[in-house]
Amino acid sequence: MMNVTETPPSASSLPAGRGESVMSLVAPPHFHHGLLVSMIAGVVPLGGIGPTLPFESRPLTPRGTMSDVLSLLINELHDGRVRIVDLTQPLGPETPVIGLPPQFASSPGVTMKVISEFDDGGPTWYWNELRFGEHTGTHFDAPGHWITGRDLPDNTTDTIGPDRFIGPACVIDVTARVAANEDYLLSPTELAGWESEHGKIAVGSWVLLHTGWSTRAGAEAFLNVREDGPHSPGFHPDTVKVLAHERDVLGVGVETVGTDAGQAGGFDPPFPTHTTMHGAGKLGLASLCNLDQLPAIGAIVIAAPLKLVRGSGSPLRVLALVS
Numbered sequence: 557m558m559n560v561t562e563t564p565p566s567a568s569s570l571p572a573g574r575g576e577s578v579m580s581l582v583a584p585p586h587f588h589h590g591l592l593v594s595m596i597a598g599v600v601p602l603g604g605i606g607p608t609l610p611f612e613s614r615p616l617t618p619r620g621t622m623s624d625v626l627s628l629l630i631n632e633l634h635d636g637r638v639r640i641v642d643l644t645q646p647l648g649p650e651t652p653v654i655g656l657p658p659q660f661a662s663s664p665g666v667t668m669k670v671i672s673e674f675d676d677g678g679p680t681w682y683w684n685e686l687r688f689g690e691h692t693g694t695h696f697d698a699p700g701h702w703i704t705g706r707d708l709p710d711n712t713t714d715t716i717g718p719d720r721f722i723g724p725a726c727v728i729d730v731t732a733r734v735a736a737n738e739d740y741l742l743s744p745t746e747l748a749g750w751e752s753e754h755g756k757i758a759v760g761s762w763v764l765l766h767t768g769w770s771t772r773a774g775a776e777a778f779l780n781v782r783e784d785g786p787h788s789p790g791f792h793p794d795t796v797k798v799l800a801h802e803r804d805v806l807g808v809g810v811e812t813v814g815t816d817a818g819q820a821g822g823f824d825p826p827f828p829t830h831t832t833m834h835g836a837g838k839l840g841l842a843s844l845c846n847l848d849q850l851p852a853i854g855a856i857v858i859a860a861p862l863k864l865v866r867g868s869g870s871p872l873r874v875l876a877l878v879s
């Protein structure tokens with residue numbers, strides 16, 4: 557403990573922190589010399605380029621261990637200029653589960669059973685046992701989930717390279733169209749219209765379909781099942797072909813229970829989004845929310861599933877970075 561009568565250490569005597577002197581700053585190999593000169597001249601603050609808080613209120617990051625871009629990112633997060641938007645629905649017993657025709661096996665919803673809760677089974681600890689289908693709530697679809705992706709390399713949650721979990725987001729707002737038609741399908745023409753406004757969808761993007769569907773409260777409204785099956789929006793079969801083969805996206809994300817439209821079981825081919833995307837090794841994200849908080853372009857989405865051995869998918873936390 558520091559003696560209160562003692563003078564606090566000066567910035568130049570602080571070890572490996574934000575307050576260290578220019579003299580003790582060891583430039584990493586990639587360090588731009590002009591930037592170092594500007595720092596010494598006082599033009600650029602020690603934390604790097606971009607606005608900064610006073611030293612006292614900024615987090616400590618060991619100098620020389622972090623690149624300029626990571627240092628800038630952590631400052632921007634700390635200052636609130638980069639925000640984290642949670643695109644994840646709560647996962648629990650109330651989470652709606654996809655219903656399939658009765659000839660097919662059904663996926664169980666979430667059950668949580670207490671192992672112990674500060675009781676005889678564990679006097680100082682609380683924990684639960686979980687049961688749910690891999691495709692429950694906000695979840696990730698691996699290429700191996702579908703027969704078209706069955707023989708692709710690295711097609712399950714444990715073998716997909718983690719570089720494919722992070723990408724720029726293209727958010728296509730179709731809320732007005734869905735409000736008028738719950739079976740709305742994004743057509744290639746409308747995709748082209750989005751690109752004429754925002755630019756061509758970049759290779760390796762997450763393409764997120766903002767339908768407003770996540771605001772439907774309760775399983776009944778969310779699943780929207782009628783005598784002829786579920787009704788919910790999605791992609792036209794030709795649109796996912798463009799995204800997979802002509803744009804080489806990472807994958808698609810939707811607000812609905814699955815990446816295919818509600819009526820897609822009757823399309824040709826059945827479930828065309830699953831068929832085409834997974835056949836091309838592309839990924840899926842279902843039951844997203846808060847897409848209204850994202851710009852059309854400019855956000856980064858992080859969607860890393862559980863590393864389930866031979867997993868076809870998994871519930872996950874999906875985060876977006878927005879500046």
Ligand code: 23J
Binds near residue numbers: 691815827
């Ligand atoms: C199995 C069969 C059909 C569909 C799905 C699963 C999903 O939507 C899913 O969660 O992958 S459409």
Ligand code: MN
Binds near residue numbers: 695
């Ligand atoms: Mn799924």
